[in-house]
Amino acid sequence: IVGPLVGATPGEHLSLTGSWVNDPKFGRQFKFRSFTTTRPTTLVGIEKYLGSGLIHGVGEVYAARLVEAFGVDTLAVIEETPERLRTVRGIGPKRAERILTAWSEQKVVREVMIFLQGHGVSTAHAARIFKAYGAESLRILESDPYRMVRDVWGIGFATADRIALKLGGSEQSVEAAQAGLSWVLQSML
Numbered sequence: 001i002v003g004p005l006v007g008a009t010p011g012e013h014l015s016l017t018g019s020w021v022n023d024p025k026f027g028r029q030f031k032f033r034s035f036t037t038t039r040p041t042t043l044v045g046i047e048k049y050l051g052s053g054l055i056h057g058v059g060e061v062y063a064a065r066l067v068e069a070f071g072v073d074t075l076a077v078i079e080e081t082p083e084r085l086r087t088v089r090g091i092g093p094k095r096a097e098r099i100l101t102a103w104s105e106q107k108v109v110r111e112v113m114i115f116l117q118g119h120g121v122s123t124a125h126a127a128r129i130f131k132a133y134g135a136e137s138l139r140i141l142e143s144d145p146y147r148m149v150r151d152v153w154g155i156g157f158a159t160a161d162r163i164a165l166k167l168g169g170s171e172q173s174v175e176a177a178q179a180g181l182s183w184v185l186q187s188m189l
Contacts (some may be wrong), residue, residue, distance in 0.1 A: 003032040004127040013045075034123045037110070040077055043067055046074050051080040054106060057098035065089060078103055105135075112137045119166045125159065128152050146179030147152055157183035 001016060002023075018032030051063030055128045069088045070077045077084050078099065085096045085120065109130065115138060116126035132139050132152045140147060145164035148155045155163075157180055165171065 001030045001032055004124050034117050055099055056102040057095045104117055108135045121163055141167060146175050149179055149183055
């Protein structure tokens with residue numbers, strides 16, 4: 001497959017939307033426009049997911065220990081009853097805290113990507129927006145979606161306007177007019 005896989009990690013299942021292309025160098029490839037992920041549900045999948053480097057403080061060894069301790073409920077334990085992590089051999093307060101912090105950060109990435117893709121924003125644009133704004137992406141887009149024109153490489157006024165409208169903005173807004181005028185003036189330089 002070919003495309004920006006921001007937020008996808010080993011062990012997850014992907015559902016892709018796109019088309020097959022023939023690349024002169026690499027041959028037949030599936031070029032996707034968007035994707036959704038599903039957390040793994042098998043023991044092997046959960047272990048790969050956690051051991052992939054996604055969660056700081058969990059490598060292959062601790063991933064195996066967690067899966068051994070909690071089985072298919074491992075991800076639910078991290079999400080819902082994280083205090084149980086300390087019952088696993090070698091996980092003390094510091095490691096448990098690192099695991100929870102990394103888990104929260106990944107959750108934010110996933111939520112932003114799902115929100116943007118759910119509003120028709122392409123995976124490539126969603127990845128650029130998240131790279132520029134991080135955890136503040138949704139707040140920034142809700143308050144000033146036209147800010148993307150200045151801050152996000154590859155997003156011009158037309159794209160920002162299309163995204164703003166998908167997020168519930170108005171073509172008649174003062175922000176749209178200001179951003180459009182600013183973009184026209186900058187493009188004349």
